[in-house]
Amino acid sequence: MFVLVEMTDTVRIPPWQFERKLNESIAEELNKKLANKVVYNVGLCICLYDITKLEDSYIFPGDGASHTKVHFRYVVFHPFLDEILIGEIKSCSQDGVHVSIGFFDDIVIPPESLQQPAKFDEAEQVWVWEYETEEGAHDLYMDIGEEIRFRVVDETFVDTSPTGPSSAEASTSSATEEVQKKEAPYTLVGSISEPGLGLLSWWTNS
Amino acid sequence: MKTNACMSSLAELSLESAKWKLKFISAYFRRKDANAALLSNFETLKYISKTPCRYQSPETVKEFLIAMKGHKLTKAEKLQLLNHRPVTAVEIQLMVEESEERLTEEQIESLLQTVTSILPGDPDEQQRDSAMATEDKGDQK
Numbered sequence: 001m002f003v004l005v006e007m008t009d010t011v012r013i014p015p016w017q018f019e020r021k022l023n024e025s026i027a028e029e030l031n032k033k034l035a036n037k038v039v040y041n042v043g044l045c046i047c048l049y050d051i052t053k054l055e056d057s058y059i060f061p062g063d064g065a066s067h068t069k070v071h072f073r074y075v076v077f078h079p080f081l082d083e084i085l086i087g088e089i090k091s092c093s094q095d096g097v098h099v100s101i102g103f104f105d106d107i108v109i110p111p112e113s114l115q116q117p118a119k120f121d122e123a124e125q126v127w128v129w130e131y132e133t134e135e136g137a138h139d140l141y142m143d144i145g146e147e148i149r150f151r152v153v154d155e156t157f158v159d160t161s162p163t164g165p166s167s168a169e170a171s172t173s174s175a176t177e178e179v180q181k182k183e184a185p186y187t188l189v190g191s192i193s194e195p196g197l198g199l200l201s202w203w204t205n206s
Numbered sequence: 207m208k209t210n211a212c213m214s215s216l217a218e219l220s221l222e223s224a225k226w227k228l229k230f231i232s233a234y235f236r237r238k239d240a241n242a243a244l245l246s247n248f249e250t251l252k253y254i255s256k257t258p259c260r261y262q263s264p265e266t267v268k269e270f271l272i273a274m275k276g277h278k279l280t281k282a283e284k285l286q287l288l289n290h291r292p293v294t295a296v297e298i299q300l301m302v303e304e305s306e307e308r309l310t311e312e313q314i315e316s317l318l319q320t321v322t323s324i325l326p327g328d329p330d331e332q333q334r335d336s337a338m339a340t341e342d343k344g345d346q347k
Contacts, residue, residue, distance in 0.1 A: 001289065036246035046250055077250075084286055084300055086257070103249035151300070196296040203296060 001085065004049055005042055005076045008069065009033075013057075015064045023051060026070055034074060036103075038185040041157050043078030044104055077104060079152045079188065086200070089146050092126045097142055099150060099190060106184040109150055113191035115198055129198065140202060147200045150190035160185045258291035261326035270324045277317060278308075291325050293318065 011029045013022070027048055034045040053071035060067065079085060087099040087107060097114070099107040111118065115129045121141070129140040142148070160183060192198045267288065274284050279302060286301040295314050299305045305314065 047247055080282060082303075083282070084290065086290075102253040103246045149300075194300065196294075196300045203294070 001077065001079050001083065002046065003043065003076050003078045004073045005078075006052070006071065006073055008071050010067050010069050013066045013068065015066075018066070022054070022057070022068070026051065026054070026068060030070070030072060030074075038157075039076070040159050040161075040185070043076040044186060046075040046077055046103070049073040049075050079155075081152060081155075083152050084149060084197075085152060085190075086147055086149050089142055089144050089148055091144060092120070092142060094120060097127055097148075099148055104188075106187040107150075107190055108187065109190045109192055113153065113189075113193050115192055129202075140199070142199060148192065149197050149200060149203075150192045151194065151197060152188055153191045154189035156187045156189075158183045158185050158187075257289065258325065262288075266325060270320075273320050273324055277313070277320075287317075287321055288325070291321060293322060 009030070011026050013025050013029065017025050030048050035047055036045070038044050049072070051070060051072045055069040055071075057066040057068040059065070085101065087101045090098045090100040090105065092098070094111075096108045096110040098105075099109060101107070111120070111127070114127060115131075117130045119128055119130060120126075121128050124141070126144070127142045129142070131138040131140050196203055270288060271284065274287075279287075283302050290297065290301065292298050292301060295318070298309075298314050298317060302309065309317070
């Protein structure tokens, strides 16, 4: 679920923090910069693991702050393909079941990856697994707040960095559309179509 | 900012190691102003504290990995066993690829035994289970 990623960056320490230990200031700056942020094609950064190398600090003309090139390792949330995760059902909609892990919310299980046969109950707005046994069909509801075990089948990274100023035409049209579509930078697609996957309560022996 | 993200240099971090790091970092963070990062660290800690990993220590992880040497599992499979602590054969089937072809039933049983014996589970549950076991033995006499 978590990976260590080696990264390099230049950290700027303002002069009023020179009295603090360099390692502490750098750790704080890196955590402020990266924690809880998604890095494109890498994952959701959680916290700094350690600093592997600190190069010399330089002060450039015109700026009193010191700039230090740092090599460090960061704890990043990046589940590998086919990994099993346990999350909580946040909501259900026509496009599937939305699952959350607390610190990461953009996980969706599309209708075709649910335990088949499944149907969407419009009245309660939940997905239901129609489980067939000899006695008849049981309707197993996927309620909100239930813990669910799923397999990661796909991940998508979207580059949400701001695009530069576009032509005059585009800018006038965007002025009328005030709300821009917010895309999640990192989404996971899950699946529960195997025995053992789905709500934890479906598979407990007791 | 350059990231050395090629697969060979990524080390997979077990949930347990992440937990220790987070505890240390969040203690440090609390002294400073609250920010969004603090919230995500708290949520991550909360999530990890709900998993069976919360009872693990670096020594149990090492012990587990040594015991697993004989079973010939890939790194990803051992990591999943560590993180989830499966107790049923269905869960093992999920985590180990092609388990029906690679492992016989006895091997799956012995795998489950190793997992439940080395990786500590919920101490209350374990006490209850051992109490019930001694009760049964008493009845049998």
